[in-house]
Amino acid sequence: MPHMFSDVRAFRSDPLKFLLERGNASPLGLVPLHLGPAPVLLVNDPDLIRPILKAPETDVGKGRLIKKLSPVLGQSSLMLHGDEHKRRRAVLHKHMAKGSVEKYLPQMCAEIRAVGARLARLGAFDPHRFTATLALRTICIAVFGAQVISSGDEEALVQAVGTIEDDLADEMFRVLPLGPVSWYRRRQNRICAKLAMSTVVQRLRSSAGSTSALRDLEALGLSDRDLHDEILTLLLAGHHTTGSTAAWVLYHMAADPALMDEIADEAADCIGDDGELRVDAVRRADVSATLVKEVCRLYPSAWWFSREVMQPASIGGRDLKVGTSLLLCPWQLQRDPRHFEDPDRFLMTRRYNTDAYIPFGAGPRACAGMGVAMLELQLLALEIAAAYRFTAVSPNPAPWPKASVTLVPPPMTIDIEVREVRSRIPQLGEEAARLPYIPSASAASISTLQSVSQ
Structure with a gap:
């Protein structure tokens, strides 16, 4: 007979394995989890997901588990x-929906190209180390109207998140209180991390464009404290979730060279006369979009919500x-064989159960940054595949991610080389013939490309 704490050890030991096995082995519906005195039910039936997420907040609200993030x-x-x-979400949706952020496509591609050039010079890299900062730059473009974050501030934010993320994850389902020494250490970590993040936020506010999401949030009459919290949430959620998923996009291209070549060909078809990716063509780029969709199924960064x-x-x-508490777990739902055939395999030909596919949530509170994330991930695949070839990846197959506040990719190493194909940019003349084929490279990118090819 299970008691109220009988699942705590298994959950804390390996939450991904625990939720996957418990959810997949149980009949569809609400699965009791014995994680303490308060009742917790895992929702493994897709037919219940949207009614729960669309229920009035007076009936089904965010609750105590999410509120543990409020410090x-x-x-x-x-x-x-x-x-x-609703007021704030309307502003975020206005600036972060896919149709809105497409106007920043050239800036987003430029940031990806800069990171690609750096990776090529290294010859081998750990994808998550670079995709986290790339995602941070991209979210700054969407929120502030330009890439306004310095490399020093990038590093400060990434380190601050790393300092407190595991502590936050531990608190989510902690049943017994921490001892005084652990409590004090955790408190000091949080104070130091918040100070570092607050300093960065203040600098970014002074650099925002006049038509940015920040200026529209200011127009709502938010206090300095509320603006700070909103910006910090956008930066942390935007860079950490998308950065983690982006690492898996690169991994799967490295694990399947034929797929990477196919995406390179798709990128070539998306290039305009100026050497840049065309928005209308990217919208029709099905191979890269399918790659992103399948990666989001296997590795939903927001792997649970409640x-x-x-x-x-x-x-x-x-x-x-x-x-x-009602626990909704995209990690479990999207790996349940009742909803997806052969669910642990990466399949570009997969058919999707749309009710069970919720990597960004669903309903009126679905992730407001979904449009930015999906576009950024697709552009990453197109730009990197067009310019470079991955020659090896290890370990392969990769281990499971680590379950923290988000799904953190394991350490991986990808070997990279420049694609040796002649440039298709006619206006560059003979100079272009000596450079690798970078379909989306503009004339302004030539100095960067020369440094890579040397």
Whole structure:
């Protein structure tokens, strides 16, 4: 007979394995998890997902598990509900929907090319080390209207997140309180990390463009504290989730050279006369888009989220009392053989159960940055595959990611070389013939390309 703590050890030892095995082995519906005195139910039935996420917040709200992030994220839109949440979300959606961020495509591609040139000079690299900072630059373009973050501030933010992420993950499902020494250490880590992040946020605010998301948030009349919390949440959520997923995009291209060549050919078809990727062509680039979609299925960075019953309710044939936590786990849903055939394999020909595919959530509170993320990941695949070839990756197959606040990729090494194909940019003349084929390279990129090819 299970007791209220009987699942704690297995969950804390390996939450990905625990939730996958428990969810896949149980009948569809609400699966009880014994993680402490408060009831927790894993939702493994796709038919229940959207009704739960679309329920009025007075009936099913964010609840106590998400609120454990508030010491770091403060009162940002991620933590809010009601009219104030809707006001802020409208601004974020305006600037971060895919159709809105497409205007920044040249700037986003330029950042990817700069990172690609650096990787080529190294010859071998760990993808997550570079994709995290790349995602941070991209989210700055979407939020501030330009790439305004310095390399020093990038490093400060990435280190600050690394300092506190595991502590936050541990607190989510902690049943027993920390001892005084561990509590003090965790408190000091958080203070130092928040100070570093706050300093970066203040510098970024002074550099924002006049038509940026920041200026529209300011127009809502938010206090300095609220603006700080909103920007910090965008930076942390935007760079950490997309950066982790981007590492897997590069891994799967490295693991399948034929796929990478196919995406390189697709990139060539997307190039305009100026050597840049065309927005209309990228929208039709199915191979790179499918790669991104399948990576998001296998490795959803937001691997779990939760809701809490605020009023007595009946869901999935169960009568639920106030305070019951509903755990929704894209990692489990998207690897359940009842929803996806051969779910642990990477398949470019996969058919998708749209109800079970929720890497960005669903309903009115789905991730506002989904458009930025999907476009950035697709551009990454197109630009890197067009300019470079991955010659090896290790380990292969890669281990599972680490379950923290997000899914953190394991250490990996990818060997890279420049694609030896003649440039298709006619206006560069004989100079272009001596350079590697970079379909989206503009004339302004030539000095960078020369440094790579030498």
